[in-house]
Every structure is written in structure tokens, then in C-alpha cells.
Amino acid sequence: MKYSAARLLWEGLTGHKGWGRTWRDPEPKTHYDVVIIGGGGHGLATAHYLAKVYGIRNVAVLEKGWIGGGNVGRNTTIVRSNYLLDGNEPFYEFSMKLWENLEQDLNYNAMVSQRGIMNLIHSDAQRDAFRRRGNAMMLHGAGAELLDAEQVRKEVPFLNFDNARFPIKGALVQRRGGTVRHDAVAWGYARGADQNGVDIIQNCEVTGFKIENGKVLGVETSRGYIGAGKVGVAVAGNSSKVMAKAGMRLPIESHVLQAFVSEGLKPTIPGVITFGAGHFYVSQSDKGGLVFGGDIDGYNTYAQRGNMPVVEDVAEGGMAIMPMIGRARLLRMWGGIMDMSMDGSPYIDKTHIDGLFFNGGWCYGGFKATPASGYAFAHLLATGSPHETATAYRLDRFKTGKMIDEKGVGAQPNLH
Numbered sequence: 001m002k003y004s005a006a007r008l009l010w011e012g013l014t015g016h017k018g019w020g021r022t023w024r025d026p027e028p029k030t031h032y033d034v035v036i037i038g039g040g041g042h043g044l045a046t047a048h049y050l051a052k053v054y055g056i057r058n059v060a061v062l063e064k065g066w067i068g069g070g071n072v073g074r075n076t077t078i079v080r081s082n083y084l085l086d087g088n089e090p091f092y093e094f095s096m097k098l099w100e101n102l103e104q105d106l107n108y109n110a111m112v113s114q115r116g117i118m119n120l121i122h123s124d125a126q127r128d129a130f131r132r133r134g135n136a137m138m139l140h141g142a143g144a145e146l147l148d149a150e151q152v153r154k155e156v157p158f159l160n161f162d163n164a165r166f167p168i169k170g171a172l173v174q175r176r177g178g179t180v181r182h183d184a185v186a187w188g189y190a191r192g193a194d195q196n197g198v199d200i201i202q203n204c205e206v207t208g209f210k211i212e213n214g215k216v217l218g219v220e221t222s223r224g225y226i227g228a229g230k231v232g233v234a235v236a237g238n239s240s241k242v243m244a245k246a247g248m249r250l251p252i253e254s255h256v257l258q259a260f261v262s263e264g265l266k267p268t269i270p271g272v273i274t275f276g277a278g279h280f281y282v283s284q285s286d287k288g289g290l291v292f293g294g295d296i297d298g299y300n301t302y303a304q305r306g307n308m309p310v311v312e313d314v315a316e317g318g319m320a321i322m323p324m325i326g327r328a329r330l331l332r333m334w335g336g337i338m339d340m341s342m343d344g345s346p347y348i349d350k351t352h353i354d355g356l357f358f359n360g361g362w363c364y365g366g367f368k369a370t371p372a373s374g375y376a377f378a379h380l381l382a383t384g385s386p387h388e389t390a391t392a393y394r395l396d397r398f399k400t401g402k403m404i405d406e407k408g409v410g411a412q413p414n415l416h
């Protein structure tokens with residue numbers, strides 16, 4: 001079924017009886033050309049592009065829970081392509097271009113909203129760093145503006161300019177950045193993949209791999225054995241656990257990141273604002289809630305819920321930069337498990353096991369990468385070679401010394 005204004009009008013007039021299922025609920029087959037493990041944004045996008053762009057349609061996405069139950073439905077919905085390094089910026093700009101055409105591509109309303117992202121500047125050194133970053137962005141066609149303090153004040157007068165511990169000295173702005181309704185992205189990609197013949201199988205946990213003579217032959221699941229020509233793993237915070245079943249140890253640590261939503265307010269914040277000096281970022285959802293977050297919880301965990309010290313830290317960050325947030329009531333909060341890589345950049349790569357491919361290490365930033373990650377992973381699975389924008393995301397880069405240390409803070413996940 002094609003979604004359109006005419007269809008909506010027709011269904012409105014006829015009691016909404018004609019809407020079909022958004023995707024099928026098939027029984028798993030005994031064998032697929034490609035099995036994708038993980039029905040998050042990245043796994044579903046991979047399946048969509050495999051079928052649509054590369055013509056590989058005998059594909060299954062195996063999800064242990066439900067579509068959108070992982071980080072794709074838990075993030076703070078921010079998309080941007082404001083990176084500095086060559087290994088990253090072309091990839092994230094490719095992603096931004098895919099976001100800009102996503103709703104047409106999927107025929108699905110993902111509420112892509114390019115309301116702009118503003119990274120606040122608090123010191124002369126930070127201004128220099130952001131000027132360099134802005135120049136790199138412009139070289140790749142991403143667009144960037146450097147604002148002084150007065151220009152920032154005009155756009156967001158409610159910030160703490162006058163009594164702040166970290167006075168605002170300006171901002172780096174990307175007008176094309178913004179937000180996208182996160183779970184609609186999962187649903188849209190699921191629908192797109194399903195329409196091209198991909199089987200999306202929920203409540204199907206992968207419990208092991210069948211590997212013989214260095215080649216992967218299939219996966220053991222809670223719904224039985226499924227054979228596969230190739231297997232792509234895109235399980236985000238569960239990466240280390242799943243790849244351990246194939247005997248691999250990854251340069252990844254799992255940490256919790258929390259998100260918060262306030263009660264609905266009248267339109268207050270025009271776009272996304274980030275406060276690097278205290279680590280706090282905030283935007284406003286279309287329902288009016290302030291959506292915000294801060295640091296990861298400091299220790300390793302697979303628990304999908306956060307802890308109070310970080311709640312306090314995020315609240316302090318919010319109060320420091322935007323004191324009026326203290327008047328808003330917190331509606332809800334939740335946690336998601338982050339696959340933190342050692343240099344803050346992701347992996348999209350083959351493994352030493354023939355036919356087994358890995359996508360992960362997305363840290364805080366994998367939502368904005370969803371379209372490009374899916375596209376590049378589909379390219380790798382289909383052709384065996386990396387997509388031109390993802391050549392740097394190698395698993396062996398710590399051995400070869402080719403780290404992509406975007407923030408220049410070294411190999412410590414809690415710093416990225």
C-alpha cells in the first residue's frame with residue numbers, strides 16, 4: 001500500500017478499515033542468502049538497501065525482541081554531520097543526504113526535521129577547534145556557520161549568558177542538522193525491507209553460530225537453526241556478547257546512556273543545543289517535551305536502565321546552561337546500552353571468519369548514522385569491499401595505528 005494524502009483522506013472518510021499490516025510476520029525459512037542479526041535501525045536499514053539497491057532479496061532480519069525496542073527507539077533523535085576527520089565527515093554527510101530523501105525513499109513519515117544544531121563555544125581554544133571543524137564541514141559540503149555571542153543570544157536568549165561558570169562565547173551551527181522521530185525510522189525501514197521481500201522475524205534470539213573450516217554456515221536461534229550464505233551482525237550494545245559466540249573479542253565496551261523527557265511545553269527551543277563544557281544536549285519534541293541527555297554511566301553494564309549519579313550530573317548540566325529547565329517537570333527517563341569503541345568511531349568490516357561481517361561501535365552517535373551505516377553495510381555484504389565513505393572503519397585499526405580519534409581524547413570510551 002502506498003501512503004499518500006489521498007489515501008489518508010479516503011481512510012478518514014471510510015472509518016480507517018483499509019490500513020494493512022506495516023510488515024508481514026513470516027515463519028523463518030531454513031536458509032537465506034543473507035541473515036542480519038539485530039532489528040535495530042542499522043540492521044533494518046541494511047536489509048532495506050540490500051534488497052532495494054543491491055537486489056539481494058532472500059534476506060532475514062532476526063530480532064530477539066521487537067522492532068525498535070533497542071537503541072533506535074531509545075535515543076535523543078539528533079542527526080547531524082558536523083565531524084572533523086576525513087575518515088568520518090564524508091560518511092556522516094552521506095548519511096545526512098540520505099536523511100534528506102528518506103521519507104520519499106521509504107514512502108513513510110519519519111518526521112525528519114532539519115531545525116538546526118548549535119554547539120556552544122565557551123573558550124578561545126574551543127572557538128579555534130570549532131572553526132577548524134566548520135572549515136572541514138564546508139570542504140565536504142555539509143555547511144557550517146560560526147556565530148559570536150550576540151548572534152547566539154538573538155537565537156536562544158533564554159540560555160545562561162550572564163551568570164555562567166562557562167560564559168557563552170559563540171557557537172558552531174549546522175542548519176541542516178536536527179531531529180528525526182526515532183522509532184518511525186525503524187518502522188519505515190522495516191516496511192521498506194518487507195515490501196522488497198525481506199523476512200523480519202521478531203522474538204528470535206541468535207544463540208550461536210555454525211562455523212566450519214573458517215566459514216560461517218548459519219545461526220542457532222531460539223526458533224531453530226537458520227542457514228545463511230552470509231551473516232551480518234548489527235546488535236549495538238550487545239556486540240561483544242554476540243560476537244563472543246563466534247569466538248571474537250572486540251575493541252568495544254558496553255555502557256548505559258540515559259535520556260530524559262519533560263512534560264509538554266509551548267515551543268521554546270528552536271533546534272538542538274549542545275553544551276560541551278558540562279556535557280548536556282537538548283531539543284524539543286513536536287509534542288512539546290524537552291528531550292535531553294548527557295554523559296554515559298561510567299562503568300560497564302548490560303542493564304538497560306540508568307543510575308542516579310548521572311541523573312544528578314545531567315540535571316546540573318541543564319541548570320548551568322539553561323536555568324529555566326528547573327521549572328519543567330521530568331516526565332520520564334530510560335537507558336540504552338551503548339557499544340562504546342576505543343576511539344569513539346564505528347566499525348563496518350569483514351571478520352576473519354569467511355561470510356561473517358560486523359557493524360558496531362556506534363557509541364552515542366549511531367542514530368544519525370543509520371541510513372549510511374545500512375547502505376555501507378549492505379554494500380560490504382553484497383560486494384565484499386567497503387563502501388567509499390566507510391573505508392576507515394576497520395576492526396584492526398588499533399593494530400595498524402589508524403585510529404579515528406575524532407575528539408582527540410585518546411582511547412577511553414567514557415571520554416568520547
Ligand SMILES: Cc1cc2nc3c(=O)[nH]c(=O)nc-3n(C[C@H](O)[C@H](O)[C@H](O)COP(=O)(O)OP(=O)(O)OC[C@H]3O[C@@H](n4cnc5c(N)ncnc54)[C@H](O)[C@@H]3O)c2cc1C
Pocket residue numbers: 037038039040041042043062063064065066068069070071072073074075076077078079204205206207234235236237238242257258259293334335336337338362363364365366367368369
Ligand atoms: C539514551 C540514548 C541517546 C542517544 N542519542 C543519540 C542521538 O541523539 N543521536 C545519535 O546519532 N545517536 C544517539 N544514540 C545512539 C544510537 O541510538 C545508537 O548508536 C544506534 O541506535 C545503534 O544502532 P541500532 O539502531 O541498530 O541499535 P539497536 O536499536 O539497539 O539494535 C540492535 C538490536 O539487536 C538486537 N539483538 C541484540 N542481541 C541479539 C541477538 N542475540 N539476537 C537477535 N537480536 C539481537 C537488540 O534487541 C536490538 O533491537 C543514543 C543512544 C541512547 C541509548
